[in-house]
Amino acid sequence: MAKSQQTFSKSEKEKKRMKKRLDKKKKMEARKADKDENGTSGIQFAYVDHNGNLTDTPPDPELKVEYELEDIQISVTKKEDLPEEDPVRKGKVNFFDTSKGFGFIIDSDNGEKYFTHVSGLIDEIAENDKVSFELEKGMRGMNAVKVKKI
Known part of the structure; x- marks a missing residue:
């Protein structure tokens, strides 16, 4: 008579996998039920306000700040712009x-x-x-x- 190839650790791992699958399925069904009861949840549209934060309300155009293209620097400050430092x-x-x-x-x-x-x-x-x-x-x-x- 041959021994079973199923060891204790294999069966434990299989039980954990099955439990994980069931938990995932329960969560999915709970989300579907909640969606059916309450309608869609979450924000439909996300807006960025004048501070750069995400909100569900459109931003106020009065608070919008305009910048000139020349004022934007995407590099290290040039040496001629730095104050000259005495080397001694x-x-x-x-x-x-x-x-x-x-x-x-x-x-x-x-x-x-x-x-x-x-x-x-x-x-x-x-x-x-x-x-x-x-x-x-x-x-x-x-x-x-x-x-x-x-």
Whole structure:
């Protein structure tokens, strides 16, 4: 006599599938019955009001805002439109190791810490010196270059 190929897990999975089908069928029949009793449900038409929200009432034309085509920008602001920023910054030397030839400067405006290398120095610097510097993009972020003592 051969064993049954139907295992416990297979029969459990099949029961779950059948239950899911029945639940789906019951929900569909309930929606049909509700539609027959109450008529169509939901919004027939969806309108977008002046704030961009969906509503079931038409928007008020008085609240409509007109825009000029030239005023719409679909890009990053052009460099000539940005206010010009002074490239020279001021800061304080937080750490500098003369034997290894690198250190860090803290910007006095925003408190950011920038790496500096001995190749980017104009004057010799030490810790707690007030300096002026410019920023340059490096491999790991912004680096302080053209560092001068104030």
